[in-house]
Amino acid sequence: MAEKLLTSLGFRRLQAEYDYYWKVLRPETVQRVADAAAEGDRSENAEYIYGRKKLRQIDKRLGYLSRLLDGVRVVDPCDIQSDRVGFGATVTVEDDNGRTRTWTIVGEGESDPEYGLISASSPVARALWGKRVGDIVDVELPAGEIEYELLAIEYGGPVWRRVVEAFADWEFRPTL
Incomplete structure (x- = not known):
């Protein structure tokens, strides 16, 4: 596998994005999903369904960023x-x-x-x-x-x- 390289600027930008999704957006979305789930029937609960979809998008982006940043050499x-x-x-x-x-x-x-x-x-x-x-x-x-x-x-x-x-x-x- 080829060595993964990022510039110091790129590393800072991607790490900031990862931190935001992990520390801010994901916890907020998890809380919204939990609140929506507490309202009862999940099968017709638009807030719950949308929240779960958004959570999958967040997790997908976090996975991509994690793979990108893992083992990278900053140049x-x-x-x-x-x-x-x-x-x-x-x-x-x-x-x-x-x-x-x-x-x-x-x-x-x-x-x-x-x-x-x-x-x-x-x-x-x-x-x-x-x-x-x-x-x-x-x-x-x-x-x-x-x-x-x-x-x-x-x-x-x-x-x-x-x-x-x-x-x-x-x-x-x-x-x-």
Whole structure:
């Protein structure tokens, strides 16, 4: 099995989500289910049925987060020095239309396209893995194949620091 890696930022975000579900949302939901169950017939009790469904969703998410965080190695991109694309790299590429894109390669569960964070298992990251500035890669995407030229690689540079600063006051907000 491949080593599981997360950035320090990703670890903090996923741990906060786990803690919220485990310490806040799950106990609240268990109490609501217990209160609804105490009202009598459970077969037609919408509050009870909905609560049980929500509890299953919470437990499913907790299981996923637990597996994700279990045995993970936390890596700070600022500590990496390499001239090749790898975990934690911020890469700038140019497509065949001259459009440039910048992404940072992060671990499973911490990707966030709004901030340019892409999973190491994504097609783009897999195609760029191990490449150097000047290399050309073809990436197979659902919309078709696209060619990128690798323009820059940096670890822990200004782009990464801006992402970290953007999340400085971040708090987990539940989606369930």
